[in-house]
């Protein structure tokens with residue numbers, strides 16, 4: 101049996117390896133160790149440094165800028181001590197304090213946020229503001245907006261905010277105003293989407309293109325899917341998308357191909373291949389598969405009329421066979437998971453809903469960007485939400501959060517934020533490559549209310565403590581009121597929205613249960629401890645504009661958390677290793693399934709993987725790939741015939 105050897109990665113600012121015991125050295129400033137092998141075979145991280153005790157806030161900020169770990173800052177230590185104060189409180193009591201509650205309800209940009217059910221007092225917030233100060237939060241926000249290369253491991257600016265800038269704004273990256281570039285692409289999207297929608301751009305057989313299949317994965321899929329799902333039943337968007345279809349194809353699983361194409365007429369279908377790199381294995385295989393589907397039915401010329409692309413890699417787009425004229429660019433300073441406001445989202449969504457509606461979405465996101473950039477911490481929604489999350493994760497020890505929109509249209513918010521948050525903040529080292537002595541990031545999950553109530557709410561009421569984010573809407577996209585019913589359907593939904601937050605906060609005591617005549621033997625089972633934190637966010641409506649605001653608010657709160665933890669929220673090295681290993685398996689698979697058989701499963705894999713691969717290879721009736729023709733799933737054959 102051979103042992104699997106994992107490749108090691110190295111980068112000038114990036115260190116990998118097994119957790120390396122961080123020594124605390126009694127001096128100020130970061131010490132960069134030469135990157136070298138530890139006895140364990142891993143690569144050493146630079147060592148952390150500590151602050152002298154009792155430094156002033158200004159000195160702490162300066163030390164942080166020099167690389168001191170956030171845990172060494174006086175504000176962090178003060179928050180650690182403050183945990184004891186909070187542990188002696190219960191939300192039941194905190195909610196009785198009206199003065200406290202008044203200070204914890206914020207209304208800004210039409211969004212109403214209620215933080216009263218967080219396990220915090222005014223003192224907690226003051227400590228958190230101090231932590232923001234000492235970690236130079238304002239300076240880091242400004243650095244992001246001014247195009248500094250804050251994504252240090254990839255040496256890139258982080259400027260998704262530029263993708264939704266007004267035409268007259270100026271945003272400089274490396275000495276160049278990028279807003280005209282952004283608008284050049286937006287204008288091109290407008291012209292193209294108008295042509296497709298009004299039938300000026302026709303398919304190769306002369307039919308209008310009414311269906312769009314957007315192929316992409318991760319950030320090239322989840323954000324656009326979230327916005328599409330949010331707008332599908334919004335009255336203006338519904339009107340604008342009548343008789344049009346937008347589908348997504350993300351998974352490399354051929355079942356997803358069959359589902360995405362099921363029932364579509366290739367003559368009326370436009371395919372948008374979306375990939376920042378244009379190298380992502382799943383997306384490129386799906387793109388080749390759908391290209392083959394089009395060519396088989398419509399001939400080689402179909403590609404020019406039925407396939408367009410969104411990418412930063414226009415060279416590979418051309419090599420794939422898509423006319424660069426039909427490619428929509430974006431830039432390396434737009435991270436994949438932050439790219440929904442670039443052509444990644446705006447092209448497929450404008451094809452479905454028209455450019456005007458997408459402009460409203462961009463305006464909403466821009467409104468939140470300006471708010472984030474300009475408002476003081478005390479009134480700044482992403483800053484407040486981000487700081488409260490830091491408190492919940494790093495001080496109260498709640499490692500997960502539930503995103504619970506009481507709005508079916510927002511059903512894809514949680515999956516989108518799951519990627520944005522977990523890919524951004526799931527890191528093990530700080531900006532200087534120092535291994536962190538605490539866990540960053542949060543485990544995000546969620547479902548729309550009330551569906552979630554009948555699924556996992558049991559656990560959040562009586563099991564683990566998971567801070568909840570309830571999102572409610574004042575005016576529903578779709579109102580229903582049945583004569584004789586106690587409340588309208590949307591009011592019924594919102595009754596649950598209001599009730600759940602209080603149920604989590606107050607719980608139910610044994611005394612209350614006794615006075616409700618609950619038998620003694622059932623009391624322990626029916627006690628709710630309460631004291632479970634949540635926040636409630638209310639939007640006036642669910643429109644393109646407010647969806648833009650909500651998206652940007654979540655993006656920025658994630659950045660705030662990363663800035664405070666002093667991690668790089670904008671790289672994603674953690675996704676690389678699996679890709680490398682998959683490629684090794686691919687070589688074996690190809691060899692086993694063709695007559696060449698040069699590489700066998702046992703080459704380079706451990707016992708377990710070898711045995712599993714062998715079992716898989718044996719388990720198929722058709723052992724070798726067919727020669728000389730493509731094979732499509734049954735549904736794809738049916739489609740278009």
Ligand SMILES: O=P(O)(O)OC[C@H]1O[C@](O)(CO)[C@@H](O)[C@@H]1O
Nearest residue numbers: 318319320375376377380436675
């Ligand atoms: O747009 P691309 O280059 O195909 O990448 C897709 C996704 O893959 C990742 O790089 C890793 O999952 C994401 O960050 C990104 O959104």
